[in-house]
Amino acid sequence: MVQLTRLFVISHLFFMGLLISGAASAQISPIEPVSVANSGVDAAAPDDVLGQTIQASLEPLRSAFPPLLTSRRYQRVDVNRVVMDFYMHRNYRAAWTDERDVTQLLKSLNDTQLDGLNPADFRVAELARAHAFVQSADATVAQKATFDMAATRTFITAVQQLRRGKVDPARLDAHWNFDPDGARDDLRALFADVDAHDVARAFAEAPPQEAIYRNLRDGLAQLRKVRDAGGWPRVTEGQSLKPGMDGVAVNQLRARLVAGGYLDAHLSKKAGYDDKVIAAVKRYQSEQYLGADGVAGATTLAALNVPVETRIDQVRVNMERARWLLYKLQGTFVMVDIAGYKVAMYRDGQPIWRSRVQVGKPVRSTPVFQAEITYITFNPTWTVPPTIxxxxxxxxxxNDPGYLAANRIRVLDREGNVLSPSSVDWSNPRGISLRQDAGPDSSLGQVVIRFPNDYAIYLHDTPHRELFAKTVRATSSGCIRVEHPLQLVELLFNDPIRWSSEGIQKQLANGRTENIRLPVKVPVLLAYWTVDLSSDGRVVFKPDVYDYDSPLLKALNQPSTLPALTGLGPTLPSLASGQNKL
Structure with missing residues (x-):
């Protein structure tokens, strides 16, 4: 019974911190994590000298555990806490005395590069040298204990970076409120793999298991092959390449399209800008959000000439985002892909509906966060936000005194009384708000899909339907305009009797502004991805409309915070040294 209790407490520890229930506006209270290290569960004293040394080395860490940070909604795991609980789970037995386990650990650490991480972060070579040293006759029990704890710390750090990412997203984005917990995050399995001498399995099961992540991993490997072979052929820039043209630049274009998988290889030796090249260029342009006109103009040529190393980094950045978010993609939810200008609804983790959207301009960007859709506003009025x-x-x-009347906008005082526009000093208006009457041509269209949040962001209809034909649709003031919102409303209600298409039209026809609550709240995730996967599994790239990739790449490339293992022998580091947050 004690062992079962211990395992339960350990699994609870692993993702300690402040958890978010979903709505960004929810009041968060600090939650004290339960840890084996302070739970009152007594472990029997280890029965070997090495285990006793590990126990004695870990004991001072109890008082060094940092307090919870109550000012942030997201907290990284403290490595020392997990190391302490790891050894208490195994009654302080050393974990890395079997050569097979260390071999698996070193190989798995090297293989983290397949997931876009840097094996140098885990000081693999230094760890291997330290292992060789502690196997020698010169190594003391204390040095063996220090190596064992350092190997455990490295193991936990690497597995957690594969599982939840290396970079703390809350440090990059003040809006971040995604719950870090997930169904795959079960510490008992992590410990069990070490107990079973199957360290490789712990690494294999740590990353997201979804197909999208595997495809990104495969895409990264393919791009690295291209890089190792010398990169993509470069196309001479300076003039637009058009159908009917010929020459060196067109031949370079054909070679580049072949290398990217857009043109059959047997066509690389042919000449001229023919129909096959036109089709390949249009496909490339469509996938890259460039506007598919079949002409390789300046923008298209610039995209074609982006170095493969830059595209490798773009995939790495999005694999990191996948490690942050993919655990959320299960059940029923709505996902807004901000950089892709699209929205999808999922049931049982599978997409059942998609639509194009317009998102915020770069100067009024749509934030990345999660919430819950709770109600629909039919025939909404629109109160003009202060910034707009x-x-x-x-x-x-x-500039136009008739603007308000032409757009059915009323002027209201602080009490909600209607004012005459002529009574307002428009050079310095104070104490007023503007409200647009409901109607299909109003700024919010016929419906608004509401999910309470701190940013006054929502999904809504729009009269500006012509903008959906644009390739780049960062056109709003922050909210998300949906091309087919009534279809989404029908799916959200999921009630073919009351809220069929006909029922929704009947509700709209009465003309009244009404809020109708959903029978079941639906999670909505506003995410940012700068890669897509084509129908054949290839990685394709989007413009980084908000320039979010650069700071994430910089953080991802930051060197390791694990303590150095140089010097070996007496200079092996203390477990408590170095940065402790994952």
């Missing part, structure tokens, strides 16, 4: 009022609407009113 100041920067957009007031200048229009000043």
């Amino acid at each position: 009022l100041k920067q957009d609407v007031i200048p229009k009113i000043q």
